[in-house]
Amino acid sequence: PTYPFQHERYWPTASPARGDAGALGLVPAEHPLLGAAMPVAGSDAVVLTGRLSASTLPWLADHTVHGAATLPGAGFVELAVRAADQAGCDRVTELTVTTPLVLGAHEGTTVQVWVEAPDDEGRRAVTFHSRPAAAEDGPWTRNATCVVTSSAGDPPAPPALRWPPEGAESVSLDGWYDDTGQAGVSRGPLFRGLRDIWRLGDEIFAEAELPAPAPEARAYGLHPALLDAALQAFDASAEDREDAVPVAFDGLSLHASGASALRVRLTRSGPHTLSLAAFDEDGEPVITADTVDMAVPEAGHAAVAPSSARRESLLRLEWPEVPEGDVPPAASGERWAVVGPDDFGLAAALAAGGQSVAEAAPSLSEAVGADGAVPDIVAVPVPAEDGADVAGAAHRSAARALELVREWLADDRFVRSRLLFVTRSAVTTGAERPAAASRTGPAAAPQTAPVWGLVRSAQAESPGSLLLVDVDGTAESAAALSRLPALLDAGETQVAVREGTVRVARLDRLPAEEFAAEPAEPGTGEAAEDAEDATAEWDPHGTVLITGGTGGLGAELARHLVAVRGARHLLLASRRGPDAPEALALRAELTAHGADVTVTACDTADRTAVDALVAGVPSRHPLTVVVHAAGVLDDGVVPSLTGERLDAVLRPKVDGAWNLHEATRGLPLAAFVTYSSVAGVMGAAGQANYAAANAFLDALAQYRTAVGLPGQSLAWGPWAQETGGARAGGLTRSLSEQDMRRMGRSGMPPLTTEEGLALFDAATAHGGALLVPVRLDTRRTRTGTAVGQVPAVLRLLVPQGRRAAGDRPAGADLTQRLGAMRKSERAGFLTDLVRHHAAGVLGHASPESIDAEREFRQMGFDSLTAVELRNSLGGATGAHLPATLVFDHPTPAAVAAHLADELLGDGGESGGALAELDRLEAALAEGDPEDLAAAGVASRLRNLLARYGGTAPDDGAETEVAERIQSASTNEVLAFIDNELGRRTNADPDR
Structure with missing residues (x-):
């Protein structure tokens, strides 16, 4: 043509994947929302199941409530009608939405509809349940209940021949869809089907249709978007529009299916109650309901409604006891060494348990015997410093641990040995005596807690090489140390000994009874309890201090506290204060919502500045809540970290939190919350310094709780940004696509802002000293980890698969196979193995994209991906590989040659x-x-x-x-x- 091409995209619409339900012993449900039905053995009950996802049903994303995609009430009508059909019924009564079904932002939501056996009158109870699709073993939330029967009766009389009825007054729809969303309900294109409204006394007449050609309408009894549009007429015709949505139905019958347009008659019977009769254009009845109850969604909808999602994503660190006899005896013949002063009596306890323990050595290098014998386990006691300089002691303990770990990893003599750090009261297990009754001092020693965070991350970089044990100093615990070798041989990496009992670290979900609204398990047929507002009550007249409050998660929290939690007095502090990007715009935004906001510059690591900040809070609005969200990142694998890089990350977290603790300890605070990171609890490769800083925050919150002060640490998982990056563990940080792939492979996808703020509300309402808000995809974690290789801390959440009969240790079969190959075959086989794992680390679709002779750094490998490749190859081959593998052997071919040498001996030549x-x-x-x-x-x-x-x-x-x-x-x-x-x-x- 003589004019430029005018491009328009036509994206194909994805259809839901349908498997062969019959091959699985199920009955196909033949419905867009439900995939299969399963009769329950031994009864007349039936279960229908399906998965709701905006990727396969895009219209689901068109209905949001307070920012969260939510199945509309009309969606429950559709599910109920399909359940009634399955049971041979034609009438739905007492349908009540008890907990909104908030859809997962990522993987979708699994739904189950349980239809119970009929009672003596032929009535069947129906319950509707949901949970995130990724949470295979997570709890279910009961979202709605109803009863289905077989007594529809006669259909309603058709509307008057004249349409609209004579005398009906037209109601303007101007601004209806423009204004929608201001009260929390937002409707996308498919939910904008209301066309005309007329009003005549208590009756409302309307026309509604699906906005665009919708061939899928024939697959529904009545498309939820069309029924929702019909019910919008109730609110749209009111003088004071409220964004009310349907929450209950009674006496409902569907008379015809597949409609794409409706003529609607609504009759008001109360302020928020109506009856419904809808017909097609020929006057034939489509749907009727004796009663429909409307309600305005509460502001906390997204926080309160998805209780299952909150439970699924709100974890805590447990320390279950390991009874004596539950662990097989330790292997005999292991050699132990203790480095540094043996303040905890380790050598004596281990020797009493039959272990071979060398004399204490002053340094790691001297732990190797004069004959060159390398100990199997080197234990390093880390006593806590006494004195008031807790923050300084935390810096020094972390620096010493970093120095030892770096030295350990750099010394090839220790490649098959393990380094064990032993602390005292650095972690809180819940088994400690109250501080006043303790025989051994404070219940927590936050000054050595950074050692745990740092070593946890080092464990993630070098699996199987580093261990952690915490003791309490009692005589009973000293005796119990003899059990350590057996626990360590069983794969435990984090152990605590308390008054003679041995405990191990495990992440677990909070029990259902600790939430305000308890879900019911599918199949109970019981009505759900009303969900309560699970939000901590903070005095709106008090001042909330947020450090790091001018950007990132601090700014998001400030918006949330004002818009949802009703905060009216905010003090936002950051190093740059009003000069921070968007700080003034944020203040203007919050002020427009009725808040009194002060933005100030303050270096929280400066004790004098923090004292002045706290003293400056006006007495008429006293400081009631502190949220410490300040921090910096400087990521790098352990061998690359220096003391300076460690201190730079510790300073805003450790010094800042301790200064706030000291400055406010005499104030009657309602909450003292620190923004920590899951890195401090689980470890994160490349974030040892950040993990160390956050482990201090966790210990400080537990210390405050132990001495009777409010304290809570939220160890956040990564947060997603609208731009597609992610804010890791409470800080704004744009992650590369490679970083995002790594998080996905680890089973830790990022939280959306809505999910994160909902979890903040749930966590502060719960009040636990250390909670871990994180999205954990246990299915991906399980499938991405070899049997027996799930990190010990995740064993409650990710059950280990059974070992296959005849399984041998990693690499055993590989070594035998390699030994049977000719040298040329062996080189090609190992090179392909390296290329396969390198492609997986980089996220490439095929190993063909990996050139065997090209250097790893030219392919995009950095220090962190180099460690990931080392770990991946080590797991596949069973070889002990150095952290510097890809730097010492810079191409896949070179790594393959090194593997041949490691697995087979001299130059890769087997006998x-x-x-x-x-x-x-x-x-x-x-x-x-x-x-x-x-x-x-x-x-x-x-x-x-x-x-x-x-x-x-x-x-x-x-x-x-x-x-x-x-x-x-x-x-x-x-x-x-x-x-x-x-x-x-x-x-x-x-x-």
Whole structure:
């Protein structure tokens, strides 16, 4: 054409994936919202199940309440009608939405509809349940209940022949969809189907249709968007529009299916109550309801409604006791060494348990014996410093731990050994005595807690190399230390000993009874309790201080506290204060919502500045809440960290939090909340300094609680940004696509802002000293981890699969396979193995994209992805590989050569004769033994065995062996090779 092309995109609409329900023993539900039905054995009950996702049903995203995509009340009508059809019923009564079904922002939501067996009157109770699709083992939320029966009666009379009825007054719809959303309800294109309204007394007449050609309407009884549009007429015709939505229905019947347009008659019977009759354009009835109750969604809808999602994403660190006898005895012959002063009596306790313990060594290098013997486990006691300089002591303990870990990782002599840090009261297990009754001092020592955060991240970078133990100093616990070797051999990496009991770290979900609204399990048929407002009550006349409050998560929290929690006095502090980007715009935004906002510059690591900040709060609005959200990031793997990089990250977290603690400890605060990170609880590769800082925040909150002060630490998982980046653990940080892929593989996708703020409300209402708000995809964690390799801290959430019969340690079969290959075959095999794992780390679709001779750094590998590749290859091969693997061996081919050397010995050469025997055995196994004997093969084997059987002992054993060989069959000779002579690996590396 003579004009520029005018482009318009036409994206294909994804259809829901449908499997063969019949092949799974199910009945196809043949409905867009429900995939299958399953009769319940032994009763007349039936269960319908499906998955709701905006990726397959885009219209679901068009209905949001306070920013959260929510299944409309009309959606429950559709589910109820389908359930009634399945049960042979045609009337729905007492349908009540008890908990809004807020849809997952990512993976979708699984729904179940339980239809109970009929009672004596033929009535069937129905319950509607949901949970996030990724939460295979998570709790269910009961969203709605109803009863279905078979007594529809006569359909309603058609409307008057004249439409609209004579005398009806037209109502303008101007601004209806323009204004929608101001009270919390927002409707996208498919939910904007209300066309005209007329009013006549208490009756409302309306026309509604699906806005665009919607061929899928035929698949529904009545498309939820069309029924919702019909009911919008109730609110749209009112003088004071409220954004009311339907929450209950009674006496409902569907008379015709698949309608795409309706003529509607609503009759008001109360301020928020009406009856419904809807017809098609020919006057035939489509749907009727005796009663429909409307209600305005509460402002806390997104926070209160998805109770299952909140429970699923709100975890805490538990310390269950390990009874004596539950763990097999430790392997004998392990050598232990203690480095530094043995303040906790480790050597004596271990020796009493039968372990071999060397004399205490002043340094790591001196822990290696004079004969070069390297200890299997090196224990380092980390006593807490006494004195008032807690923040300074925290810096020093973390610096010492960093120095030791770096030295450990750099020394190849320790590649097969483990480094154990032992602290005292650095973690709180819940088994401590109250501070006043303790025989050993404070219940928590936050000054050594950074060691735990730092080492947890080092564990993530170097699995199996580092261990943590915390003691309480009691005599009973000293005796219990003898159980440590067995626990460590069982794969435990974080252990606490309390008054003689041994405990291990486990993340777990909060129990349902600790939430305001308890969900019911599917199939109970009981009515759900009304959801209560699970939000902590903070005095709106008091001042809320938010450090780091001018940007990132601090700014999001400020908006939330004003808009949802009713805060009216905010003090937002940050290092730049009013000069921070968007600080003034944020203040103007909050002020427009009725809040009194002060933005000030304050370095919270400066004690004098913090004292002045707190003292400056006006007495008429006293300080009642502190939220410490300040912090910085400087990521890097442990070998790259320095003392300076460690201190820079510790300073705003550790010093800032301690200064706020000291400055406010005499004030009657309602809450003292710190924004921590899941990195401090689980460890995060590349974030050892950040994890150390956040572990201090966790310990400080627990310390405050122990001494009777309010304290709570929220160890956040990553947050998503609208721009597609992510704010990791409470800070604004744009992550690369590679970072996002890594988080996805780890099973920790980011929280949306709405999810995060809902979890903040749930966590502060709960009040636990340390809670972990994080989206954890246990399915991805399980499938992305080898059997037996799930981190110990996740074992309650990610059950380990059964070991397959005949499983051998990682690398055992690989070594045998490699030994049977020729050198050229072996090199190609290992190179392909490296390329496969490198492609996985980089997120490439195929290993073909990885050039075997190209350097890793040219492919985009950095220090963190290099560690990930090392760990991936180590898990696949069982080899102990250095952290510097891809830097010492910069190409896939070079790494493959190194693997051959590690797995097979000198230069990758396995015993040549042994490898040839492997091939010979494989060839013989394919032939018939008698044919082989006839061909002389058996005779030659006997002669070879006689020739290489060794020198005959004086007792005549050689003669006996020769006689056995001469009379043996071919199969017996092969068995003799395996059972009598044995298989010697790496015996002759000349091949």
